[in-house]
Structures are given as C-alpha cells and as structure tokens.
Amino acid sequence: MKNRIHPALIVITVLTFLFLLGPLVVIIGSALSDTSYLTFPPQGLTLHWFTNIFEVSAFTRTMGTSFMLAIGGTTVSMLIGIPAAYALARYRVELPAFLGNVFVLPILIPEIVLGFSLMKSLASGFGLPIIVALLIGHALIVLPYTVRVVGASLNSFDFSIEEAAVSLGCTRIKAFFVVVLPNIRAGIIAGFILAFITSLNDVSISIFLTGPGVSTLPIQLLAHMEQFFDPTIASASVLLMGVTVAVMAVVERTLGLTFLTK
Amino acid sequence: MTQSLTLENISAHYGSTQVLEDLSLHIAEGELVSLLGSSGCGKTTTLRLVAGFLEPTAGTIHLGDRDLTRLPAHARDIGLVFQTYALFPHLTVRDNVGFGLKQRKISSAERKKRVDTMIERVGLNDLADRHPANLSGGQRQRVALARALVIDPPLLMFDEPLSNLDAKLRVDMRVEIRRLQQANGTTALYVTHDQEEAFSISDRVAIMKGGRIMQLDTPEVLYSQPSSAFVANFVGFDNMVEMEVVSDTGDMVQAQMSGGSLIDLPKSRFKVPSKKFLFAARPEGLSVTTEESSIGIPTTLGMRTYIGRAYQYHCETEAGTLLANGPQATPRPLGQVAKLVPQPDQCCLLPIES
Incomplete structure (x- = not known):
C-alpha cells in the first residue's frame, strides 16, 4: 500500500x-x-567582504564585545535563572502563581520600552559604565529563556529523587549539585544556547545602552549600513549565521536537538 | 544495628490544616508496622515527618535513644523506598546502590564489596551496569530496595512502594520486601492504602483516619476483632445493623434489630458491648437459607453477582440492603424469600459511636 x-x-x-x-x-x-x-x-x-570584517577594527572590536556580552549576560542570567526555576518548580504549590510570569516580563514588555527604561535607570540613573549596563541589560532580556527552558526540564523532574539523595546522607545543597543538576543538564544547555543566541543578535536593548567607544556587532552593522551599503554587512550576517549553525551542530551531536522542540 | 522507632504525641499542620493529631506509635526492633488508610489520612505525612522532610508542630520522634525531632533529614540515617522508585537516572544500577556508601565516605574497595553483595541479594547481577531507564518497574524497585538496604539503616521506610507495579508483580515484590526485611532484622515502617498488602507482610498494622490511628494491632486481630465501625468497614464488614439486647439466657444473648427480627448470639464468641450495639457481618458471615425453622434475618433476595468463589446477593431486609454470599452449587433466583443466618466467626459486635 x-x-x-x-x-x-x-x-x-x-x-x-x-x-x-x-x-x-x-x-x-x-x-x-x-x-x-x-x-x-x-x-x-x-571572499573579500569576509576578510573585510576582520580588517575593519570596529567590527573586530564589537565582535569581541558581543561575544563577551553573550557569554557574560547568559552566565549571569543562569546564576539567577537556575535557582529561580528550581524554586518555582520545587515550591509550585506554595508559591503564588504570578511569580512564574514575572520572569517572562522581559519578553512581554515591548523591547523599545525596556531598552529606554534601562537606559534611563542603569545608564542615566545609576550612572553605570556602558559595558556594565549592557551586561545587566543582556542578562535581563535572556532571563526568560533560561528560566523557562530550565524550568521545563525541572517540571518533569521527580523531586523524590532529591529526597532519596538526602535520605542517603546528602545535604540539600549537595543533593542539588550531585543529583538535580546532572538531570536537568539538557535544559541548562538548551537554555544557555537560546540565551546566547538571543543576546548575540540583540539590537533593541543594545541600541539604547551602547555609547561612545562601546558597541556590539549588530549595532555596528546597523551603523555601517547607514554609511556604506556594501556587502560587508551581508558577510557579517553570514558569519553570525555560521556561528549559530555551528553551535546547533555541536548540540545536535552531543544532545540531539529534540529537546528544543519538546 | 536495628533500632526501635517511637513517635510521641506528634501533631502536624499544613498551613492552618491539622493533618496529624496527637499521634503516638512505637515500633519494636525488627518489627514491620504498616500505616494503612485512604489518601489524606496522614500516613504519608507520618512517614515524611520521620524522614525529616516535614517538621512536627508538637511531639517527639526517637530512633533508639537518638532524638530525631529536629535533626536534618540527611543526618537521620534512614533507608527510604519511594513509590516512584526515585532512582538517580544519570547513574548506573551499581552507582545508584553505592550512592549512600559514597556519602558515608566508605572506601571504594569496601563499597564495591558491599554493593556487589547487595545487588546479588536482590538478583540484579546481570543488570549492574545498566541505567534505570533500561529497567522494568520491578527491577527498578529492586534497585531502590538495594540502595536503601546497603547503608544498613536502623530503620527502613516504604512509601507505597508497589503502587506503580502490576498486580502479579506486587505480590512477588511484597514477599521480597518482607524476606529482605526479616533477613536483615531491620525495623520497618510501611505506608500503603492496600489492605491485603499491609496484612500480608506486617507484624502489626495501624489503620488511620483523619490524622489519627484508629486501631493498631496484628492483622489477625484487626481482621476478626475490629474496635470501631470505621475499622470494621475497612476490613470488609460490609453489613452493619443496629441492635438491642432483649434477653440474656445463659450462653445465648437474643438481640432485636430495628425492624423487629430477632437473632441469637452465642456468648462464647460475642461480647456484647452495651445494651444497644452495632452488629457487623462480612458477606460470607451471613448465610442464605430457606429453612423455615432457622433463626435469622428475613429477606427477599435481590441482585445476584458472581464473585469467583461464591455468589453474592443483595438482600432486601427490614434494616436495609445487606450483602450475603451463597454457595456456587445452588444459585438462587431473584425475589426468593429466605433468611440470613449469622455465622459467628465472620461477624462482630461494635459499640455505637456518637
């Protein structure tokens, strides 16, 4: 048939x-x-336009900043997001329901509003250095991804496993590292990648927070495009795409991509 | 180094709801006691209090002469077996079983020896290097059992360990649990809602309701001499009829049901608790007869169901519908007028609760 x-x-x-x-x-x-x-x-x-990226110092410098921000911002969001996701899943019954939604706010608020308010508060209000404000801003916009994706794997985690470890002599804190973390590894890696890519490609927050001397690659590309309409911007885009595909390929090899679609 | 467990005047609350009320329980060394009851009766709460996952609002918990009441869970040294098995998915069977020993900083040579012995005892030699995902439910629960036993705990606790297994396996596993518990001589607390399971393997059973122990005794005593209507109903006395003593003649007491019928109760078997009392009978404790001369409860037979070893009749009587069993050899027709004659060894008398 x-x-x-x-x-x-x-x-x-x-x-x-x-x-x-x-x-x-x-x-x-x-x-x-x-x-x-x-x-x-x-x-x-x-291939001239590809080599051009690495010859224009503004590109190489902002590329460094972008990767630094993506890694730094994602790491900061993980340090906040994993404990938050853990608490939300572990104390689902005890905690008020709206608390989970609070962590999604950064993607619900229009990005332009968020960007502007971050500029007003972090940069103008507290007078933080540009790079610090950028780091906090990036950590904030990727937080929903880390909390949600890590939360998804914690929701299917059986917390009696943690209790079993405690009953066998682990302290609560040790049990978290020895038993909980290894079993939500896939969620953490997935969350990290989503957050990393989101941060790497962000324009709307960065455009408010970048300033004299400090910029990110997407912002630099925008600025470049306004002045020169040459294929460098296309080749830089291909490069960003390449990085994304490479990361995905590594993940596919080690974990399988199915956890992203689950 | 098994130890006795003593709970004294334990109370527990979830928020403002009281879930345990002044509960006391003593389990002797090497004894297996089950907490039996429907969900919400407080049996799992009791286990979690002993494990240290919850704190009592009042009362004390002692294991041997160690006061556990405020001790953190990880320092209590209790072997726990969970309903969901709670194996570590990222570790092999061997590492699962060895987990507790590793926490206790046992040397790896010693650890290997004890783990291997335990894996052998639960019959999992061939599966030692598998991960839990590649095991069947029964095998997983064996790993959980080995993991709890290998630390040689003074107390073992089981939280509905067989609920996720199919019927046949449940029977095999409970025998296995009892065998290992007795071989080690470990004191054990076993939580279940399955009466047959509790009765079959326990030294004593505590029947719980609303955060209190209604009756704590050996399965034999619970089965034949329940002390309250609740326990009687729980252990299968499906029929309850209010009665009043009308005469007392030497070795017989004659009692009258609310509808007026009389039955005779031999004193050698029954102890009448008061002038008015509850008469409780299992379906097999009322035999259906059509002999005119016999003394019993007059009835009209209603629906007949087949329950495997007998027929069960829904009998209409003046005291409401009663269940009675009749032999397979003689199925009786619907609407037949008959009498229900109490069989003393399947009946009991209970005080009327206010």
Whole structure:
C-alpha cells in the first residue's frame, strides 16, 4: 500500500521552505558579490567582504564585545535563572502563581520600552559604565529563556529523587549539585544556547545602552549600513549565521536537538 | 544495628490544616508496622515527618535513644523506598546502590564489596551496569530496595512502594520486601492504602483516619476483632445493623434489630458491648437459607453477582440492603424469600459511636 500525498501539501511544504531559507540564500549570495554595493544575484564571486570584517577594527572590536556580552549576560542570567526555576518548580504549590510570569516580563514588555527604561535607570540613573549596563541589560532580556527552558526540564523532574539523595546522607545543597543538576543538564544547555543566541543578535536593548567607544556587532552593522551599503554587512550576517549553525551542530551531536522542540 | 522507632504525641499542620493529631506509635526492633488508610489520612505525612522532610508542630520522634525531632533529614540515617522508585537516572544500577556508601565516605574497595553483595541479594547481577531507564518497574524497585538496604539503616521506610507495579508483580515484590526485611532484622515502617498488602507482610498494622490511628494491632486481630465501625468497614464488614439486647439466657444473648427480627448470639464468641450495639457481618458471615425453622434475618433476595468463589446477593431486609454470599452449587433466583443466618466467626459486635 502506498500513502497518497495531496499535491497541495507538497506545494505548501515547498513554499514554507522557500520562505524560511530564501532570505538566507539571498544573504549568502550578496555576501559573495564582487561589487561595492549589496546586490542579488551576486555579480562575480569574492571572499573579500569576509576578510573585510576582520580588517575593519570596529567590527573586530564589537565582535569581541558581543561575544563577551553573550557569554557574560547568559552566565549571569543562569546564576539567577537556575535557582529561580528550581524554586518555582520545587515550591509550585506554595508559591503564588504570578511569580512564574514575572520572569517572562522581559519578553512581554515591548523591547523599545525596556531598552529606554534601562537606559534611563542603569545608564542615566545609576550612572553605570556602558559595558556594565549592557551586561545587566543582556542578562535581563535572556532571563526568560533560561528560566523557562530550565524550568521545563525541572517540571518533569521527580523531586523524590532529591529526597532519596538526602535520605542517603546528602545535604540539600549537595543533593542539588550531585543529583538535580546532572538531570536537568539538557535544559541548562538548551537554555544557555537560546540565551546566547538571543543576546548575540540583540539590537533593541543594545541600541539604547551602547555609547561612545562601546558597541556590539549588530549595532555596528546597523551603523555601517547607514554609511556604506556594501556587502560587508551581508558577510557579517553570514558569519553570525555560521556561528549559530555551528553551535546547533555541536548540540545536535552531543544532545540531539529534540529537546528544543519538546 | 536495628533500632526501635517511637513517635510521641506528634501533631502536624499544613498551613492552618491539622493533618496529624496527637499521634503516638512505637515500633519494636525488627518489627514491620504498616500505616494503612485512604489518601489524606496522614500516613504519608507520618512517614515524611520521620524522614525529616516535614517538621512536627508538637511531639517527639526517637530512633533508639537518638532524638530525631529536629535533626536534618540527611543526618537521620534512614533507608527510604519511594513509590516512584526515585532512582538517580544519570547513574548506573551499581552507582545508584553505592550512592549512600559514597556519602558515608566508605572506601571504594569496601563499597564495591558491599554493593556487589547487595545487588546479588536482590538478583540484579546481570543488570549492574545498566541505567534505570533500561529497567522494568520491578527491577527498578529492586534497585531502590538495594540502595536503601546497603547503608544498613536502623530503620527502613516504604512509601507505597508497589503502587506503580502490576498486580502479579506486587505480590512477588511484597514477599521480597518482607524476606529482605526479616533477613536483615531491620525495623520497618510501611505506608500503603492496600489492605491485603499491609496484612500480608506486617507484624502489626495501624489503620488511620483523619490524622489519627484508629486501631493498631496484628492483622489477625484487626481482621476478626475490629474496635470501631470505621475499622470494621475497612476490613470488609460490609453489613452493619443496629441492635438491642432483649434477653440474656445463659450462653445465648437474643438481640432485636430495628425492624423487629430477632437473632441469637452465642456468648462464647460475642461480647456484647452495651445494651444497644452495632452488629457487623462480612458477606460470607451471613448465610442464605430457606429453612423455615432457622433463626435469622428475613429477606427477599435481590441482585445476584458472581464473585469467583461464591455468589453474592443483595438482600432486601427490614434494616436495609445487606450483602450475603451463597454457595456456587445452588444459585438462587431473584425475589426468593429466605433468611440470613449469622455465622459467628465472620461477624462482630461494635459499640455505637456518637
């Protein structure tokens, strides 16, 4: 017996993939174009625009800042998010329900409002150095991802496992590290990656918090595009895409990607 | 180094709700006592108090002469077996079993020896290097049992350990639990809602209701001499009829039911608690007869159900519907007029509770 597939399904599937992958093809094409302006299909082929990224010091500097912020901001959000997610899951009955939603606020509030209020409070109000304000801002916008994704694996965690460890002589704190953490590892890695990518690609918060001398790669790309409409921006985008794909590939190899779709 | 467990005047609250009320319980060294009751009766709360996961609002808990009441859970040295097995998913069977010894800083050579012995005793030699995800429910509970036993605890506690297993396995596992508990001579507290399970393996059973122990005794005594209507009902005395003593003639007491019928109760078996009392009978304690001369409760037979070893009749009487069993050999028709004759060894008399 043969499964019949409706022709419309094939058409919709193809269109969906075109919609998802088309822009990426355009970007990759533009990045390779041997012209001094963005164009597609590419005219001539060159890797010049890729090397250009590393020759323009503004790009290399902001790339460093971006990676530093993504790692730093995600780490800070993990330090807050894992204990928060643990408390929310462990004391689900005792804690008021709205508390869980508080941690999602950063993605519910319009980013422009959040960015502006962070600028007013962190940068203007407390007069924090730009890099510190950026770090706090990034930690804040990725917090919902860490709390939610880590929370998802904690919700399926059987807390009697923790009690079993305690009954066998572990203190509560030790049991958390020895028994709880290893079993929510997948959630932590998934949360870290989601947060890392979100931070790396953020524009709306960073644009308010960056200032003289300190910028992130996406902001630098924006600024660059306003002045020069050359394919560097496309090649930088391809590079960011490459980093994302590489991270995903590593995760797929070690954990399987299914936990992201669960 | 097994020890006795003593709970004295324990009370516990969840918020403002009282879940245990002045509960006292003593389990002797090497004894297995079950807490039996429906959900919300306080049996699991009691276990969690002893384990140290909850704190009592009043009372004391002693293990041997050690006061556990305010001791943190990890320092109590109690072997626990959970309903969900609670194995460490990221560790092999061997590491699961060895976990407690590792916490106790036992040398790895000594640890290996004790773990291997224990794994052998629960019959899991071939599975020692597997992870829990690759084991069946029964195997998982064996690992949990080995993990709790290997630390040689003075007290073992079981929280509905067999609820997640199928019926056949439940019977095998409870025998296994009893065997290991007796072989080690470990004092044990066993929480369950399954009467058969509790009765089959316990030295004594505490039947609980509303945060209190209603009756604590050997299964034999509970089964034949319940002390209250609640316990009687719990252990299968499905029929309860109010009665009043009308005459006392030497070795017989004659009593009258609310509807007027009389029954005879031999004094050799029954001790009448007061002038008015409750007469309780199991379905097999009322035999259905059509002999005119017999003394019993007049009835009209209603629905008949087949329960395997007998037929069960829903009998309409002046005191309401009673359940009575009749032999398989003679199925009786619906609507037949008959009498229910009490069988003394399947009946008991109880005080009327206010």
